[in-house]
Amino acid sequence: MRIISLKATNIELTDAITKYVEEKVGSLEKLVQDFEPAAELSVEVGKTTRHHAKGPYLSAEMMLQIPGELLRATEEAEDLYAAIDLARDALRRQIIERKERLIDKTQNATRPDKE
16 A cells, blocks of 8 residues: 555644654555555645634545545544544544455355356
């Protein structure tokens, strides 16, 4: 899986944020091995607005392009690292559901001589 873009909106993209995103996204590597080499990930982190100081105003969005589908997870939280964790968990759940659907399709194939 390749991270094709890492973008920050309304905040500065620091080395700590970049390292944290790469570390957390690295845990998804094992799940997307079946979709390699076509799996590409775009990550956007930042503030949703410039004027809020309370509430869930920091967001993380992850979009994973796999053959035949685009998986997207967007989460908001009061802490940027928490938003990244939540988005990673949501994307992980979507990958697992997609893989289970593919497995179900292949296992439920009917045999031509049976009805």
